[in-house]
Each structure stands twice: as structure tokens, then as C-alpha cells.
Amino acid sequence: MSSSEATDAPPPVQLLSPSGEVVESAAADEFRPYVDALGDDGLRALHRDMVLTRRFDREAAALARQGQLALWVPSHGQEGAQVGLAHATRPQDHLFPSYREHAVALSRGIDPVDILRLLRGHTHGGWNPAEHQNFHIYTLVIGSQTLHATGFAMGLGLDGKSGTGDPEVDQAVVTFFGDGATSQGDVSEALVFAASFQTPELFFLQNNQWAISVPVARQSRTPLVARAGGFGIPGTQVDGNDVLASYAVSRRDLEAARGGGGPRFIEALTYRVGAHTSSDDPTKYRTDDELQSWIARDPITRFEAFLRNRGEGDAFFADLETEGDDLGADVRRRTVSLPNPDRGLIFDHVYSEPHPLMTEQKQWLATYEQSFGDAGETVTTDEGAA
Numbered sequence: 531m532s533s534s535e536a537t538d539a540p541p542p543v544q545l546l547s548p549s550g551e552v553v554e555s556a557a558a559d560e561f562r563p564y565v566d567a568l569g570d571d572g573l574r575a576l577h578r579d580m581v582l583t584r585r586f587d588r589e590a591a592a593l594a595r596q597g598q599l600a601l602w603v604p605s606h607g608q609e610g611a612q613v614g615l616a617h618a619t620r621p622q623d624h625l626f627p628s629y630r631e632h633a634v635a636l637s638r639g640i641d642p643v644d645i646l647r648l649l650r651g652h653t654h655g656g657w658n659p660a661e662h663q664n665f666h667i668y669t670l671v672i673g674s675q676t677l678h679a680t681g682f683a684m685g686l687g688l689d690g691k692s693g694t695g696d697p698e699v700d701q702a703v704v705t706f707f708g709d710g711a712t713s714q715g716d717v718s719e720a721l722v723f724a725a726s727f728q729t730p731e732l733f734f735l736q737n738n739q740w741a742i743s744v745p746v747a748r749q750s751r752t753p754l755v756a757r758a759g760g761f762g763i764p765g766t767q768v769d770g771n772d773v774l775a776s777y778a779v780s781r782r783d784l785e786a787a788r789g790g791g792g793p794r795f796i797e798a799l800t801y802r803v804g805a806h807t808s809s810d811d812p813t814k815y816r817t818d819d820e821l822q823s824w825i826a827r828d829p830i831t832r833f834e835a836f837l838r839n840r841g842e843g844d845a846f847f848a849d850l851e852t853e854g855d856d857l858g859a860d861v862r863r864r865t866v867s868l869p870n871p872d873r874g875l876i877f878d879h880v881y882s883e884p885h886p887l888m889t890e891q892k893q894w895l896a897t898y899e900q901s902f903g904d905a906g907e908t909v910t911t912d913e914g915a916a
Contacts, residue, residue, distance in 0.1 A: 731794075
């Protein structure tokens with residue numbers, strides 16, 4: 531019995547077929563008003579963000595192969611799920627990513643080179659969330675960000691920043707995680723507290739079918755969205771390669787969460803076309819037939835067909851390709867010219883206030899480096915260069 535056959539759950543919400551045709555169904559009718567409100571410019575913006583994210587992904591993958599990055603985490607294939615969700619948020623919402631949410635990061639104003647600085651080993655955080663529309667830093671510890679998000683969402687509720695009915699005040703929290711993270715205790719604990727305190731929160735699961743080399747069918751005998759119901763949280767499964775479905779369902783659920791309706795859960799069915807990371811070889815554990823079946827459902831190809839059916843001309847797509855090439859060239863130029871960070875930075879921000887132990891260790895490293903003479907790199911201490 532497959533996981534999709536194990537329950538009587540409704541089929542995933544889908545507004546566009548893999549060929550880009552509009553789906554006619556009762557579920558589609560429910561979400562059509564959200565799509566209609568986007569207008570032509572909103573639809574173009576969805577496509578632009580998906581295309582530019584993939585172009586950035588391609589350039590970063592090339593940089594990793596050429597030794598310019600310590601690691602790269604591809605998002606190829608998951609652009610539809612991410613862009614749809616990103617466009618459903620408001621600027622005051624707080625987003626807690628894992629480490630593959632590049633499309634969401636770019637949509638919230640993160641400089642793509644800041645993502646690469648992190649994966650190149652030049653920074654311990656990457657960016658200040660307060661300066662980038664509340665997009666919090668990447669989290670490499672699987673599932674831990676769901677606890678951070680839930681704690682923050684509990685704080686919003688206690689501070690009266692949700693459920694007021696004022697769209698300028700009400701906030702929501704989104705936490706991103708993958709199918710593999712659902713097997714972590716942190717995720718279950720976050721769901722417990724979210725349900726208990728009715729947090730203004732959306733749990734956004736990108737089920738990309740593989741937790742490195744472990745298939746989702748081995749992790750769960752039922753659809754992962756069914757787990758939400760066990761905690762008393764409403765859950766919806768969507769076609770994650772349909773950017774419109776991701777947008778519309780996320781928009782509905784975020785409005786409910788902000789309005790005091792408690793947490794929501796979305797399982798976006800998508801696929802990791804690339805490797806888990808640049809250190810992984812997916813040919814060792816998955817078949818080419820499976821890969822090709824998902825490539826046929828590519829979110830960007832699907833949405834381009836939809837836009838062309840609406841009458842979008844070649845000029846838009848040609849201009850977007852040029853913009854993507856410019857982005858790739860800019861990312862490459864700035865990444866390879868990044869200066870090496872000061873080694874003393876490892877001691878900064880360990881504590882929110884100056885700490886004598888950190889000061890002592892930083893001075894020790896400066897003295898040690900100085901003992902090598904000109905061969906050693908300069909370490910800057912609080913007293914100046916050593």
C-alpha cells in the first residue's frame with residue numbers, strides 16, 4: 531500500500547496541470563479569487579522570481595564545482611513551492627528557513643552573495659533578519675528552526691501582535707522544513723507547543739521525496755500532512771510544483787493564522803532535482819526514470835506554458851533570460867573577489883555583551899598568529915591589530 535492510498539485524504543490542491551492548463555475543480559474554485567487578485571504583474575513576478583532563483587542556483591553549483599564554495603545546497607525543482615509561499619507573506623511576517631529556501635531569501639531582499647558568504651565559510655550567520663524583512667538566518671541543524679519559529683510565534687501572541695483584526699499590526703510566522711525533518715523530535719515538539727498555545731504560525735513542509743538517500747515512503751506509511759491532524763492542526767496537501775496552488779493555499783492559511791485562527795500546516799509535494807548538497811551523488815540511490823518523471827512536472831516550464839497561453843509574448847521571457855545572465859555574472863564576480871575574513875571574528879557575537887573569556891581567547895589567537903611573523907595573518911583584537 532502506498533502512502534497516498536493509506537488514508538482517505540483529498541487529492542493535493544492543484545490549480546495548474548503539469549502542462550500549464552487551468553484545472554477545473556471544486557478545490558480550484560475555492561482558491562481562484564486569490565489568483566485573480568494577483569493580476570498580470572503579480573503573475574509575472576512569480577515567474578521572474580522562479581527563473582532568477584534557478585539561475586542563481588546554477589551559478590552557485592558551478593562555483594562549488596570549481597572550489598569557490600565549501601558546500602552548495604541546490605533548490606532546483608522546488609522554486610514553485612517556495613515562490614508561491616513567499617508571495618503570500620506580508621513584510622511584517624517572520625520567516626524561519628532551513629538551508630534550501632533560496633527563492634524565499636531572494637524574495638525577502640537577501641543579497642544572493644550573502645548566502646554564498648555563508649556557504650563559503652566567511653560568516654557565521656549571513657545577515658541580520660531585522661534588515662531583511664524578518665527573514666531569519668539559515669539553520670543547518672535539521673528541524674531546530676521549527677522550535678525557534680514556534681517560540682517566536684508564542685511571543686507574538688503574548689505581545690498582542692496577532693488576532694487584532696488590524697492588517698498593519700497582525701503578524702504570522704512561517705517555518706520551513708523538509709520530509710526528513712519530520713522524523714526529528716524537534717518538529718513534533720514544535721507542533722505540540724504551536725497547538726497548545728494556538729500560535730499564529732504556518733508550518734510549511736517541502737516534501738522533496740528524499741531525506742538525502744532515504745525515501746519518504748520509508749519514513750512514513752501515511753501522507754506527512756496527516757501528522758498535523760494528530761496535533762489538532764489543520765493541514766493541506768498541495769502540488770508543490772504548482773506555484774499558484776502554493777500561493778493561494780499559503781495566502782489562505784496565513785490570513786487565518788494572523789487572524790487568531792491558530793497554526794496551519796501545508797505539505798507541498800515537490801522534488802529535489804539536484805543532489806542533496808554538492809557532496810552528494812543521487813545516482814547512487816534513485817533512478818533516472820523517477821527523476822525524469824518529476825522533470826516533466828517542472829514548476830518553471832509549467833508556469834511559462836500558462837503565461838504563454840494567456841498571451842505573454844517572447845519579449846518578457848527574453849528579457850528575463852538576460853536579467854538572469856546578468857545576475858549570474860554579478861554573483862560570480864563578487865563571490866570570487868570576497869576577501870578572507872579576519873580570524874578573530876570567530877569570537878565576536880558569541881555573547882550579546884563583551885565577555886572576558888572571549889576577550890582572552892581572541893588575544894591569545896592574535897599573539898599566536900603574531901609569532902609567525904609576516905607568514906601569519908593579522909588578527910584584529912578589541913585593542914587593535916596584532
